[in-house]
Amino acid sequence: MNIRDLTYLRALSRHKHFGKAAESCNVSQPTLSVQLKKMEDDLGVTLIERTNRAARLTPIGENVLALADEALGAVDAIRTITAEASDPFSGHFRFGSIPTISPFLVPDVLVALGRTFPKLQLVFRENITERLTEDLLNGDLDAAILATPPETPRLLSIPLYNEPLLVIHPLGHDLAALDGLIPSDLPLDQMILLSEGHCFRDQTVDLCNIQSRTTLAETSVTSLETIISLVEAGQGISIVPALAQGKGWLDRPRIGVQLLRSQGATRQLNLTFRKSSPRRKLIKAVSDEIMALLV
Amino acid sequence: MNIRDLTYLRALSRHKHFGKAAESCNVSQPTLSVQLKKMEDDLGVTLIERTNRAARLTPIGENVLALADEALGAVDAIRTITAEASDPFSGHFRFGSIPTISPFLVPDVLVALGRTFPKLQLVFRENITERLTEDLLNGDLDAAILATPPETPRLLSIPLYNEPLLVIHPLGHDLAALDGLIPSDLPLDQMILLSEGHCFRDQTVDLCNIQSRTTLAETSVTSLETIISLVEAGQGISIVPALAQGKGWLDRPRIGVQLLRSQGATRQLNLTFRKSSPRRKLIKAVSDEIMALLV
DNA sequence: TGATTATGATAGACATAGTCTATGAATATA
DNA sequence: TATATTCATAGACTATGTCTATCATAATCA
Structure with a gap:
């Protein structure tokens, strides 16, 4: 079976006509005919009652259509949410920092990021370096403001201050x-x-x-x-x-x-993240934003 | 996009490993890799964060997976209901008869059909010939017991009595x-x-x-x-x-x-149905069952 | 540090699916 | 009876999916 086949079925049920349904799908009539026939053979059920005047769904065809609509709705939703999310500066951004940084920096960071990236939903978590590192590695955090360089090559960091x-x-x-x-x-x-x-x-x-x-x-x-x-x-x-x-x-x-x-009487703040993170662009932008607060 | 691609995504999220996910789908690792990459390109979004130790879904990947599960569930349901319905003697059977027949025949018919075809769900409707004919033609009825031969070549009938x-x-x-x-x-x-x-x-x-x-x-x-x-x-x-x-x-x-x-001082009862009906087998069996009541 | 192992990506050949145009068969319409 | 319309079928072509073989990268361990 195939997502396209389901759209063919939907089109047919709407137009009750192979030719018109095919046109609405931008394919030729035989294409739609053959595909629907294949689907019927595959499922072992007659979904369509064919006449020279109108193609109609059988009762089981109607049931299949209802489920097909459901599946197509979900697929459509996938396209919708991914289209929205293709903006790298959108979605959830989960970041953390250690207790000796957060009180002095995070409030400003939250305000600044919220202003610069209005579509970004910020989630903040405070913890000690060890825990934050775990969360970074297992994917629960996108980035963390730390004062120590990463101990594993799987993490990278951008110097902040x-x-x-x-x-x-x-x-x-x-x-x-x-x-x-x-x-x-x-x-x-x-x-x-x-x-x-x-x-x-x-x-x-x-x-x-x-x-x-x-x-x-x-x-x-x-x-x-x-x-x-x-x-x-x-x-x-x-x-x-x-x-x-x-x-x-x-x-x-x-x-x-x-x-x-x-x-050596200084500490190096940096923004740490997974080397494998696909959100490099966002992370870089976030680090720039934080640095601007620290000049 | 493709239903198979969605199963690949699901498998990957379960195994967090391209090779194992591929194995569980009975395809080679490159196949799964390539297909998921294509889906990502198609959607314009990174769904998977790839590491040498574990492949993890991104936040948007998780959202997509939830919808994918929904779609796959619907597709699965299609397979389930069609597998059940591939038995021609199952599902709903909607039939009608005219008021000058129903009171004397239909109660027995319902009992007999219910006994012979336990998986068939019977729906009965009484009306005059003209209405029943309409319902037959527009697909609202599977068959009707009538006392007049069909007036259109789109309907066929089996003599009953x-x-x-x-x-x-x-x-x-x-x-x-x-x-x-x-x-x-x-x-x-x-x-x-x-x-x-x-x-x-x-x-x-x-x-x-x-x-x-x-x-x-x-x-x-x-x-x-x-x-x-x-x-x-x-x-x-x-x-x-x-x-x-x-x-x-x-x-x-x-x-x-x-x-x-x-x-000519008799009336010919017959079971009328659409010539295009895909349920010939069932209709023939139903007519046999009714005839057995009329000997 | 260097060899080994594991992981996922890539390339190219091949098979399968889907699609098209052209045509046929069946039926309704005039 | 001729003409429309409708859907099915056939055969060529294309796109897509899949395979094996191989590579690049990184983690692990002696």
Whole structure:
């Protein structure tokens, strides 16, 4: 059987005439005749009652036609939705980012993308790098804003922004006297860290060369917001990404902020996606859009 | 596009692997690859995200698959219902008969057909010859039991029964004295007739050579049952088909019944159907079944 | 790192399906 | 009886689908 055969049947039922039905299908009368005969032979049933004045569907022919209409409707819907979706900037776009980026960047990204790609339906998901990477690999995400380069060749990434790092400390802390901090200036026993799993924690640990027993186990929390509050309360010092400042998160009277000056004291934000993704064009456009927010 | 292509897409989404999907479709891997690629090109959309480890549907691919499933379901249903219907003694059988036959024959016919063809769904319709003929011609009926030969070459008929005619009169009527009536014996001014449109009325009129003003206008009624009641009440005489007697309709103490002996004093019942009907086999079997009831 | 394995794409030959024009058979119409 | 109309059939041609063989790419493992 064949989709075309079904349209032939539909045309015949409409015109009740082989010649006219064929014309409406833009084929010759024998073509339509032969194909419908083949379909009847194939199904082992007479679908059409042939007369010299009118071709009529048999009862079973009518039942087949009803189902044929259903099938043709579905096929038509396929053509419709694919025609709409052939615009690469349409459909669902599922992206994620890590918790140390999202609060400072994602709201703006959502607004900007929504404005630039009105036909794109945005779905956002926050999680740690490991989970986002899984979601990327199994196809649940189209892209993710990460601060670490992909560990598998199956993922690619576009650089977005090289973000400076800031040291925050309570007002009046010894560090306030120094100008231009480097990691070794920091009193490690006062460092408040994010909990395990956050890549920003790993980066801080690497940067400051913190050994496993160097710092207090208690001072690890699950969000930058908590860290900032703790620092403000005089409970210690920490390192935060510079984007936090842009959003006014650090504009608090009891917090001192200083740039961390050191080679590698930045983090590289990038947009990561599957190498096999067929949505390269869209992903590139999205990355441009995000970069425009970060100048 | 092609129904087969849709099954390829479905198989691929199930196996997430071109080779395995191809195997499940009993085709080679390149065949499936090429066909799906063609479908994508045709639709102008990437349906599949290809990797060396897993082939996955894109979001739009998933949407297309859902519709493909719908279409394939309908096609499957076509195969199912036609496979069932390939038995000629199944499906709906729509037949009719005229009011001067139905009450005496159709109940038995329904029972007999139901018993012999259990998979046949019977639909019965009573009407006058003219309407039934229309319904036959436009395909609303498969067959009809009529008492007149078809007037168009587009209809054929199978003879069922040559039915004698009976004269009925009130008990004690002059006719009771006679043995073996012929039409000219009948007092035409006492004849009760069916109303216009009934072929049995026409036959009676012909048979008795009744002129338009010969009989009383008031004595025309719409059913044989009414005629019998009127005769029983002494309001006149009439002619009825012999089948009426078989069913006991005439077994009333105040009615006399006599056979009408005359050439042409019978009516020919037959089963009429479209010459173009593809259900000849069934119709022949049905006529055999009815004839068996009429021996 | 280099060999091996797995995956999907591509090329070219071949077979099958579908389509066309021309024509025929059957029936209705004048 | 001649003419229309309608659908079926035949034979040539074309498009489409399918195969085998092979290639390119990437993952895996010694």
